[in-house]
Amino acid sequence: MNQLKNNPDLRTAFEEFALFGSPRTQAHSTTTAPVQMDNAKFAKLCRDSGLVDNISLSLIDVDIIFAKCKQVGKRKLFYADFQRALREIADTRQCDIDHVVAMVVTAAPELNGTIPQVTELIEKLTDTSLYTGTHKARFDPVTGQGLGLDGREPVNPTANLSSIVSRHNTARTLGSKALPTPHASHPSSPTSPVRYSEDQGGRESVFDRLNNVSTFTGTHKHRFNEDGTGRGKAGRED
Numbered sequence: 001m002n003q004l005k006n007n008p009d010l011r012t013a014f015e016e017f018a019l020f021g022s023p024r025t026q027a028h029s030t031t032t033a034p035v036q037m038d039n040a041k042f043a044k045l046c047r048d049s050g051l052v053d054n055i056s057l058s059l060i061d062v063d064i065i066f067a068k069c070k071q072v073g074k075r076k077l078f079y080a081d082f083q084r085a086l087r088e089i090a091d092t093r094q095c096d097i098d099h100v101v102a103m104v105v106t107a108a109p110e111l112n113g114t115i116p117q118v119t120e121l122i123e124k125l126t127d128t129s130l131y132t133g134t135h136k137a138r139f140d141p142v143t144g145q146g147l148g149l150d151g152r153e154p155v156n157p158t159a160n161l162s163s164i165v166s167r168h169n170t171a172r173t174l175g176s177k178a179l180p181t182p183h184a185s186h187p188s189s190p191t192s193p194v195r196y197s198e199d200q201g202g203r204e205s206v207f208d209r210l211n212n213v214s215t216f217t218g219t220h221k222h223r224f225n226e227d228g229t230g231r232g233k234a235g236r237e238d
Contacts (some may be wrong), residue, residue, distance in 0.1 A: 009028065013105050014079055017044060018035045018037035020044070036078055037082060039075075044109065044135075045104065049103045049106075049107035050103055056092065056157055057093050061092055062089075068085075086104065088101050129144070222235055223235035
């Protein structure tokens, strides 16, 4: 055990794997707190060093050894615990401890991140020079960068309900400036319904029929005055 404890290369390998992926401030901390290795880093050390071959040593064996060698109530291995774990690995692999140490000190943490693959479809979807219509106007033709709000046309104010017309009327559309407003078309006749459109049968549109109080019947009829204004609570029975 003293031979393992006095091996500077083994300690260096232990600290490199234990601090791998940690924040830079933690990895280069000048405090005297001892370095500890969690289960994930210990398993990575065993994989990257080639100790795990799924024949003489598997990841399940690594988890068992880690749980066996860590101190009671602790979740990480100290350097002394790590040395005992290496002896357990040597016993499991049925090899000499020096062989295990040699594999560990010559290993280095490997980056196993996912490398994005750029396919022809992704290139087509992200090539702004191929965009058309409104999408093309939202990007700078030279740099390909987005124009933000400048690349969007000012949104026209949505027309109110009085601008809704029959879907059969193709001459006028929602929000069209040609649509008259009730006050502008009939300023002196508030009671006469405004006909915005007609369907193919020459009848009033659904909107006109729903808003023409003169055609109301039953309790709905008693809730409006003759001039078409609502009576409020007076138009409702107690």
